[in-house]
Amino acid sequence: MLPSPPAREGQLGFLYLPPYRVQGISVAGEQTCIQIPELDIAFDIGQCTRAVLSSPTIALTHAHMDHVGGLPYWFSQRYFQKIGGETHMPDSARDGRPKIPVGRCVCHPELEPHLKALMRAWEPLERQRTPFEIVALPPEESLEIKNNVFLRAIATRHTVPSIGYAVLERRSKLREEFRDLPQEKLRELRTQGVEITRQLDIPLVAYTGDTAPGEFLVRDEFAEAKILIAECTFFEPDHGDRAKTGMHMHIDDIVRLLPIWKAESIVLVHASRRTTIHYARERIEALCGSHADRIHLLMDHRTNRARYERQLAAVQATNTAKSASSVETHSDADTNETVV
Numbered sequence: 001m002l003p004s005p006p007a008r009e010g011q012l013g014f015l016y017l018p019p020y021r022v023q024g025i026s027v028a029g030e031q032t033c034i035q036i037p038e039l040d041i042a043f044d045i046g047q048c049t050r051a052v053l054s055s056p057t058i059a060l061t062h063a064h065m066d067h068v069g070g071l072p073y074w075f076s077q078r079y080f081q082k083i084g085g086e087t088h089m090p091d092s093a094r095d096g097r098p099k100i101p102v103g104r105c106v107c108h109p110e111l112e113p114h115l116k117a118l119m120r121a122w123e124p125l126e127r128q129r130t131p132f133e134i135v136a137l138p139p140e141e142s143l144e145i146k147n148n149v150f151l152r153a154i155a156t157r158h159t160v161p162s163i164g165y166a167v168l169e170r171r172s173k174l175r176e177e178f179r180d181l182p183q184e185k186l187r188e189l190r191t192q193g194v195e196i197t198r199q200l201d202i203p204l205v206a207y208t209g210d211t212a213p214g215e216f217l218v219r220d221e222f223a224e225a226k227i228l229i230a231e232c233t234f235f236e237p238d239h240g241d242r243a244k245t246g247m248h249m250h251i252d253d254i255v256r257l258l259p260i261w262k263a264e265s266i267v268l269v270h271a272s273r274r275t276t277i278h279y280a281r282e283r284i285e286a287l288c289g290s291h292a293d294r295i296h297l298l299m300d301h302r303t304n305r306a307r308y309e310r311q312l313a314a315v316q317a318t319n320t321a322k323s324a325s326s327v328e329t330h331s332d333a334d335t336n337e338t339v340v
């Protein structure tokens with residue numbers, strides 16, 4: 001008898017929720033890393049996947065090992081593989097060293113000194129300095145991650161200091177009172193220095209991170225987000241107490257929030273390894289009623305693959321229809337030419 005080969009390592013979950021991809025891995029206590037490439041952001045980095053190396057910013061929700069373990073490796077690989085631009089000035093570049101490609105990690109202010117110490121602890125071990133940028137983002141404050149796209153920290157409640165995040169698009173909107181004015185009048189007002197627009201923050205994606213349920217989860221950033229990524233560790237009816245002890249969410253908590261969360265897509269992450277995806281899906285169907293359709297499980301590879309194949313088929317069907325109609329237009333043009 002030959003020994004069997006090792007189990008295959010975790011496959012990345014993937015959902016295309018237009019216009020965003022949500023991809024990564026999330027299993028409670030093991031690892032969580034969720035990337036949205038279109039927004040140049042990844043949330044948490046329990047382990048550093050190859051895919052997440054392309055993300056210029058990691059937003060940490062808290063420092064449990066399954067959410068932060070991959071951070072030093074991520075900084076190191078980005079440096080080693082010369083990934084990223086020179087957009088961020090790393091701490092270690094401030095003492096006159098040249099700018100080097102580096103990543104940026106955003107975290108709760110209480111984590112900042114410890115994460116910096118963690119990175120510096122590698123220097124004597126490796127006999128080299130890996131550049132890094134670690135930025136504290138206090139709850140309620142925001143940071144620009146892309147043009148007009150901001151990351152806002154929101155206080156959450158976990159067994160250690162924790163924050164959730166909302167990614168907001170900042171738009172300026174014409175003020176109500178000027179809505180019916182003609183263009184030239186608006187231009188005139190603007191030259192007179194009148195503020196004719198107001199700033200509007202549209203929540204695109206929100207991520208709860210590990211948290212106990214709380215009033216913060218009904219804030220606009222969560223209620224209005226187009227895509228909501230929510231921790232849901234427990235699905236079993238008798239696991240309510242475990243959820244409370246670990247300050248995690250249970251599917252019953254999610255059910256209570258569903259009428260408030262308007263998101264087109266709700267992505268549940270961080271299910272416990274003991275819960276099978278099949279069972280989690282069953283519980284969602286049983287408890288969430290008409291909301292079940294908009295709930296996805298990041299790690300439900302089979303359902304998500306089938307969904308992606310339907311999306312592909314729909315695009316192919318549209319393309320075929322388009323090229324058929326363009327052939328018709330062409331033959332019309334040909335006919336006209338013959339007439340001329």
Ligand SMILES: [Zn+2]
Nearest residue numbers: 028029066210
């Ligand atoms: Zn966790």
Ligand SMILES: [Zn+2]
Nearest residue numbers: 062064158210
């Ligand atoms: Zn945790």
